[in-house]
Each structure stands twice: as structure tokens, then as C-alpha cells.
Amino acid sequence: MNLIEKILAAHAGLKEVRPGQIVTASVDVALANELSGIAAIEEFRRVGATKVWNPEGIVVVPDHFTPAKDIRTAEICKKLREWVWEQEIPHYFEVGRGGIEHTVLPDEGLTLPGQLIIGGDSHTVTYGAVGAFACGVGSTDLAAAWITGEIWLKVPDSIRLVFEGRPGRHCFAKDLILFAVKNLSVEGARYKCVKYEGSAVKALHMTGRFTMCNMTAEMGGKCGYIEPDETTMEYLRSTPARDRKFAPLRDDPGTPFGETREFDVEGLEPQVSCPPSPDQVVPVSAVPKVRLDQVFIGSCTNGRIEDLRLAAEILRGRKVHPRTRLIVVPGSQRVYLQALKEGIIETFVVAGGAVSTPTCGACVGGHMGVIADGESCLSTTNRNFVGRMGHVNAKTFLANPAVAAASAVAGTIVHPDSVLTPSRVAVP
Amino acid sequence: MTLRGRVPKHGPQHQNLPVNFWCAMSLRGQVWKYGNNVDTDVIMPGRYCHITDAKELAKHVLEDLDAAFAGEVRSGDVVVGGNNFGCGSSREVAPMGLKTAGVSCVVANSFARIFFRNCINIGLPIVESPEFASKCAKGDEVEIDLEKGELRNLTNGAKAAIPPYPPEIRAIIDAGGLMNYIKRKIAKV
Ligand code: SF4
Numbered sequence: 001m002n003l004i005e006k007i008l009a010a011h012a013g014l015k016e017v018r019p020g021q022i023v024t025a026s027v028d029v030a031l032a033n034e035l036s037g038i039a040a041i042e043e044f045r046r047v048g049a050t051k052v053w054n055p056e057g058i059v060v061v062p063d064h065f066t067p068a069k070d071i072r073t074a075e076i077c078k079k080l081r082e083w084v085w086e087q088e089i090p091h092y093f094e095v096g097r098g099g100i101e102h103t104v105l106p107d108e109g110l111t112l113p114g115q116l117i118i119g120g121d122s123h124t125v126t127y128g129a130v131g132a133f134a135c136g137v138g139s140t141d142l143a144a145a146w147i148t149g150e151i152w153l154k155v156p157d158s159i160r161l162v163f164e165g166r167p168g169r170h171c172f173a174k175d176l177i178l179f180a181v182k183n184l185s186v187e188g189a190r191y192k193c194v195k196y197e198g199s200a201v202k203a204l205h206m207t208g209r210f211t212m213c214n215m216t217a218e219m220g221g222k223c224g225y226i227e228p229d230e231t232t233m234e235y236l237r238s239t240p241a242r243d244r245k246f247a248p249l250r251d252d253p254g255t256p257f258g259e260t261r262e263f264d265v266e267g268l269e270p271q272v273s274c275p276p277s278p279d280q281v282v283p284v285s286a287v288p289k290v291r292l293d294q295v296f297i298g299s300c301t302n303g304r305i306e307d308l309r310l311a312a313e314i315l316r317g318r319k320v321h322p323r324t325r326l327i328v329v330p331g332s333q334r335v336y337l338q339a340l341k342e343g344i345i346e347t348f349v350v351a352g353g354a355v356s357t358p359t360c361g362a363c364v365g366g367h368m369g370v371i372a373d374g375e376s377c378l379s380t381t382n383r384n385f386v387g388r389m390g391h392v393n394a395k396t397f398l399a400n401p402a403v404a405a406a407s408a409v410a411g412t413i414v415h416p417d418s419v420l421t422p423s424r425v426a427v428p
Numbered sequence: 429m430t431l432r433g434r435v436p437k438h439g440p441q442h443q444n445l446p447v448n449f450w451c452a453m454s455l456r457g458q459v460w461k462y463g464n465n466v467d468t469d470v471i472m473p474g475r476y477c478h479i480t481d482a483k484e485l486a487k488h489v490l491e492d493l494d495a496a497f498a499g500e501v502r503s504g505d506v507v508v509g510g511n512n513f514g515c516g517s518s519r520e521v522a523p524m525g526l527k528t529a530g531v532s533c534v535v536a537n538s539f540a541r542i543f544f545r546n547c548i549n550i551g552l553p554i555v556e557s558p559e560f561a562s563k564c565a566k567g568d569e570v571e572i573d574l575e576k577g578e579l580r581n582l583t584n585g586a587k588a589a590i591p592p593y594p595p596e597i598r599a600i601i602d603a604g605g606l607m608n609y610i611k612r613k614i615a616k617v
Contacts, residue, residue: 022596035477039520042480047611065478073478122518122542138520138546144610152596186465187512191541220515222541277465364517365474385469385516387492392473 002251003225004193007133008155011116019157019258027057028115030145033101033360034062036120038076039139041083044146052087053149059091059110060084061101064360069367099332099358102126102214102300106206107334109240113228113248118142118151123300123382125216128194128225129209130232131248135223156193156222160257163200165266170416172310173208174302174380174400176200177215178271179263182281190220195257200265201226206235207306214301215382218278227251272378272413273398276386284403287413290395293375294325295408299363302380302401303331305338311405312344314416315351321411326353327369333358353408365389371396378407454573455532455553456582457504460497461566466509467516468543472525479521482528489525503530506572508564510536514543520550527552533572535579537561548597551605555579560588 001009005017012023032040037060044052052058060080068074077095084092091110098104102123105111113131117124120142127134137151145151161184163176181188194216201212209226216224226232228248236242269283297303297311308330320326328348330336336358339345348355362369363381371377371390376397379389384396397413406416470493472485479485490497507526513536514522523546526534534547537558547554553574560579563586564570571580577590593601603609 022594024596036518036520038480043607047607069478076478076480120518122516124518136518136542138518138523138542138549140520140549140606141545144549144606147610147614186515187538187540190512190538217516220512220540364477366477370475383467383469383516385467387473388469390475392492 002158002193002195002255002257003131003227003249004133004158004223005155006249007114007116008153010114017155019155021155022152023155024150024152025116027118027145027149027151029057029059029110029117030142031059031061031101031105031117031119031121031124032142033064033121034066034073034076034080035064036139036142037080040120040143040146041079043140043143047147049147052089052146055087055089056091057149058087058089058146059105060089061093061098061104062095063098063100063358064364065366066359067095067357096357097333099330099335100300100303100360102210103303103331103335103358106130106210107239107332109236109242109244112236112241112244112246113232114246118145122217123214125221125224126210126214126300128213128216128223129206130236131225131228133223133225136217154191156191157258158193158195159189160195160197160260162260162262163196163198163265164262165200165264165268167200167265167268170400170402171268171270172400172402173204173211175268175271176265177212178273178281178398179265179268181215181218181273181279182271183261183263184219185279186218186277187220189216192221192258194219194221194224195251196224196226202229204231205306206231207304210304211301215278218382270400270403270415272403273384275384275395275397278383278398284399284413284415287397289412290376290397292321292324292378292407292411292413294327294369294371294377295404296327296329296362296369296377296379296381296389297401297404298327298329298331299360299379299381300331301382303329303335303358305335307380307401308335308339308344309342311401312347314402314405314419315353315409316347318351318409318419320352320408324408324411326351326408327362328353328355329361329368330358362389378404378413380404454571454575455504455506456569456571457502457506457532459506459508459564459566459568459570460494460501461508461564462493462510464510465512465515466493468514468519468522469516471514471522472519477519477521482524485521485525486528489529498529501529501531504532505530506533506535506570507531508535508561510561511538513539515540518542518546520546523547523550523552535561535564548600549606555590557588557590560586563588
């Protein structure tokens with residue numbers, strides 16, 4: 001069995017599971033944000049439930065429209081908070097103490113290798129980076145799990161993506177995953193479990209691994225994972241997970257995979273996804289010239305400290321293009337504080353960027369950076385569907401934080417090298 | 429029992445039907461046909477995701493893909509999609525918006541997994557049938573007999589069988605959605 005099958009079997013009380021089998025499994029963590037949470041709470045109450053199965057197993061993070069963008073969202077957050085208090089749920093992250101759910105949970109030591117995690121958010125798949133089974137569900141599934149501590153799941157088919165080689169300059173985890181999304185399309189991993197491996201994955205720090213597993217959702221994957229190794233363990237030891245018990249699992253040697261794809265990423269150029277779909281990916285040098293109205297750096301895909309460092313390195317001593325707006329949103333309060341300590345926030349502000357408190361905000365077209373009719377935005381987020389970040393006629397391009405920062409300076413989508421070494425572009 | 433005809437907008441009659449209506453009747457309506465990879469962001473744009481009133485949500489359903497839909501959809505109508513229908517965000521307001529607007533069933537070549545689960549869970553009939561989906565055009569009159577497991581296009585005579593659901597999913601459908609299923613399960617304990 002592979003790692004995911006082992007987790008599913010263990011949580012279903014079975015010795016073995018096979019792809020296609022439907023199992024009822026116990027849940028370790030059931031996560032909600034304010035949007036999935038509020039609907040789940042309604043369902044929870046509607047069937048007359050009074051007590052959750054295990055308050056410790058529930059994590060609640062209001063992040064999509066927080067700090068409350070209007071009265072309606074304020075009311076939602078109020079109801080959410082009151083339910084959390086009523087149910088005595090310890091893992092609740094109030095505005096100012098949390099951030100974006102998928103950035104917060106691992107850093108707080110709430111996602112462990114070998115766990116079965118469900119979340120009322122499609123990017124719950126992010127936690128596969130620590131070797132957990134993690135998948136997104138809707139509100140009703142969430143409510144049912146809150147009551148019973150269980151969920152039915154189909155054991156997914158598997159697909160193995162092997163990345164070999166050393167990517168080129170300014171090419172990071174985001175580019176590896178965009179490259180994979182391009183090759184597989186937005187439905188290439190539909191219903192499947194995606195394993196990421198190879199020398200290029202092995203070389204990634206945890207931030208990069210979170211980025212890759214996060215975008216499993218953009219290929220339709222049920223879950224994604226990277227086998228825990230020394231990098232994983234070192235990261236876990238740096239979080240409150242160090243005080244918790246867990247046993248990292250690995251694939252059985254020689255375990256079969258439904259499909260294997262190999263990607264030669266030696267010298268890979270940074271990749272850019274063009275609207276209106278995440279799989280419309282081209283190398284940055286092939287992006288048609290587009291004047292950028294906005295650049296957004298943040299989200300659960302690229303809002304960690306390493307991401308902000310990349311962007312700051314490029315923006316230090318430079319200015320955002322006069323016709324372009326730059327919005328930077330740290331993924332969590334922890335990241336925000338670290339960025340403050342390192343002077344990174346100052347770099348963004350001096351460069352002419354707006355820095356906001358951690359929130360999903362602009363990523364979901366909610367608030368704090370919604371784009372207008374006909375505008376173009378380059379974003380480090382994971383989706384560029386029609387209307388995703390604002391007006392239905394607005395365009396969103398996806399890229400890594402270095403490309404985003406450089407493009408904010410240029411006012412158009414460029415390779416970071418062209419900003420870092422201006423002489424190169426000046427010479428005809 | 430057949431569900432058809434024009435009903436007051438956003439006042440779907442099937443909401444008041446018995447919980448196991450999924451398998452107790454046939455559904456009939458006109459086809460709204462869309463392509464591949466219809467994502468939940470266009471089904472229910474993020475800017476409306478903080479709305480908790482289902483009727484208000486229904487006014488915006490599919491707005492970014494087909495602005496005419498919410499105003500013209502009639503109770504009983506069927507949404508037919510291509511591959512990977514409902515991909516993207518886990519937002520349950522997407523199928524909820526379709527259901528509240530009066531959509532009686534969603535048929536597609538294939539579905540994204542969270543959307544599929546959400547439909548089963550909230551009791552919105554969902555059928556994966558590339559065979560039938562390819563034979564439907566916008567405005568066709570179709571009838572879906574969930575009891576007999578048959579899809580019929582009354583406009584062009586095409587027919588297809590509804591593939592059977594695994595027993596675990598069937599049990600949720602029969603209960604009329606996940607929460608009813610859970611309620612019964614708890615009651616038994
Ligand atoms: S940052 Fe964007 S993709 Fe991530 S959880 Fe928030 S809305 Fe979803």
C-alpha cells in the first residue's frame with residue numbers, strides 16, 4: 001500500500017484497502033473556516049446535535065472575509081465564535097491570532113504525519129506535505145463528521161509525479177506545480193491521490209512542499225502527499241508538533257501506482273498560468289505582454305515567510321511601477337511578525353506596496369484587493385477562474401512570488417532577471 | 429410523480445416534497461447545457477459566498493457563466509455539463525444555489541469530487557453519464573426517472589441508463605441526504 005492507503009486502512013480499522021473501495025474512516029482533524037463553518041453549524045443544529053464528537057479534533061479559522069468586511073460577515077463570524085465557545089473548541093484562531101487556515105494549521109502543529117484530516121475548503125490538500133491524508137469536503141460532510149467523528153471515503157487511485165533535475169533561476173515549487181498542472185490539466189488527477197517525488201521535490205523546503213500539495217486541488221486531486229523525510233521532521237520539530245505523538249508512514253517498497261509521469265525540470269524557466277484556467281501555463285518568456293493593474297502576493301499557496309523573502313529581495317531598493325498596485329498579505333500572524341522582524345514589511349512599504357493583515361481577501365474576490373472590469377492582476381494564488389478575484393471581465397495570471405515582485409516593478413509580466421539586471425533589457 | 433411546469437421563481441416546489449424524493453419520482457425539465465470544467469467560482473462567485481439565505485444565493489447562481497440563467501431557469505430544469513463539472517472550491521453554496529433555483533438534477537460527463545459529494549449530501553440528484561450528456565442540447569426537454577434509472581431526451585428520443593450508485597452512496601440518497609442519514613444512524617444507536 002502507499003502512505004495514503006495505509007492511513008485510510010488504519011482509520012477504517014482495516015488491514016488493507018484497495019483503490020475504489022469505500023470505507024468509513026475516523027477523522028483526526030475536521031477544519032472549518034467561517035464560510036464552510038457557518039453552513040455546517042446550521043446543519044449541526046438542524047438535526048438536533050448538541051455536542052461535537054471531540055472538541056480537540058475541530059479547528060476553526062475565520063479567514064475568507066475577515067477582518068469582517070461588512071455587517072453580514074461580522075454576523076457570520078459572531079455566530080461562528082459563539083458556537084466555538086458553546087462547544088468549547090480549543091483550536092479557534094481569532095482575527096489577529098491566526099491567519100489563512102492552511103498556513104496556520106501546520107505551523108501550530110495541528111497537522112501531523114499519518115493523520116486523517118478533512119476540511120471545509122478545497123485546499124485542505126495542503127497538509128499532504130507533512131505526510132497526512134487531507135482532503136476538502138463541503139459543509140454537510142463537515143457537520144456529519146463533527147457529530148460522528150467519521151466520514152465515508154473512496155480509496156483513491158494513485159498517480160505519481162516525478163520531478164528530476166535542477167530548475168533554472170527564480171524557478172521554485174510554484175513553477176514545478178504549475179508545470180504539472182499544465183501537463184495534467186485541471187482534471188488530470190480527478191479523484192486521485194497524487195504523490196510528488198524526485199530530486200527536485202526532495203530539495204524543497206517545507207514552504208515549497210506546502211505550495212505543491214496545495215495545488216493538487218487544481219488538478220482535481222483528492223489528496224496529494226510527499227513522503228516524510230528529514231526536512232519534514234526538522235520542520236515538525238520547529239512547531240508545537242514536537243510535543244505530540246505521531247508515527248510518520250512511508251509507501252511500502254515497490255507499491256504500485258496507477259500512473260507515473262516524469263518531468264524533466266532541469267533548467268526550467270518560471271511558469272505563468274494565464275486566464276481563465278490554472279492549466280493554461282506558459283514559460284514566463286512566452287507570456288503575451290499585458291499591462292498589470294495589480295500584483296497580489298499572498299494566499300495559502302505563497303504567503304509564507306520564504307515566499308515573502310523572495311519578493312522582498314527583488315523589491316529592495318526598487319519601486320512598484322507607477323501604474324501598478326502591489327498588495328502583499330502575509331499568510332499568518334506568525335509570518336507577519338517574522339516579516340516585520342526581518343524588515344521585509346518595511347521593504348514592501350518603501351517600494352510602494354500595500355501590506356494587509358493576514359486574510360484570504362483578494363484571493364477569493366472577497367475584499368482587500370478586488371479587481372475591476374477589464375483589469376489585469378498577477379497573483380501568487382492558485383486559481384484564475386473567470387471572476388475569481390473580482391469582475392467577470394478581469395484577468396488573473398498566476399506565478400511565483402519572485403516573478404510577481406519583478407512584475408510589480410516592471411508593470412508587466414517579466415522574468416525576475418530583467419528587473420535585477422536592467423542593463424540586459426536596455427541593450428538591444 | 430412528475431415535476432414539471434412553471435412555478436413562482438425561487439420558490440421551488442420540490443423543497444416541500446418527502447425527503448426520499450430522489451428515488452420516488454421522475455424529474456422533467458429543460459436542459460441548460462454547458463462545457464467542460466465548469467468551476468464552482470462561476471456557479472457561485474466568491475463575492476456572494478458570505479450570503480446565507482438560499483433564496484438570495486439562487487438569484488446569482490451561474491451568474492459569471494450565463495447571466496440569463498438565474499432569471500430564466502424553471503423548476504425542474506436540468507443542468508448538463510461536460511467533463512469535471514463543479515471543479516474548484518468546496519463551496520456548498522454552489523449546488524445549494526442550483527437546487528434552490530429549481531434545478532432538479534445535474535448531469536455531466538464527469539464531476540469534481542467535492543461537488544459530487546455535496547450534491548449527494550444536500551439531496552440534489554446528480555448523474556454521471558457522458559453518453560446522455562453528449563446527446564443533450566440547450567432547451568431540450570428531458571425526463572429523468574430515478575426510480576427506473578433512466579434518462580430520456582424527449583426532444584430527440586435519446587435514452588441512457590443511470591449507472592447504479594455504490595450501496596454506501598445509495599443509502600445516503602435513500603435517506604434524502606447525509607444529515608437525514610446521520611440522524612437515522614444516531615437514532616438506531
Ligand atoms: S487563500 Fe485563497 S485558496 Fe487559500 S484558503 Fe484562502 S481563499 Fe482559499
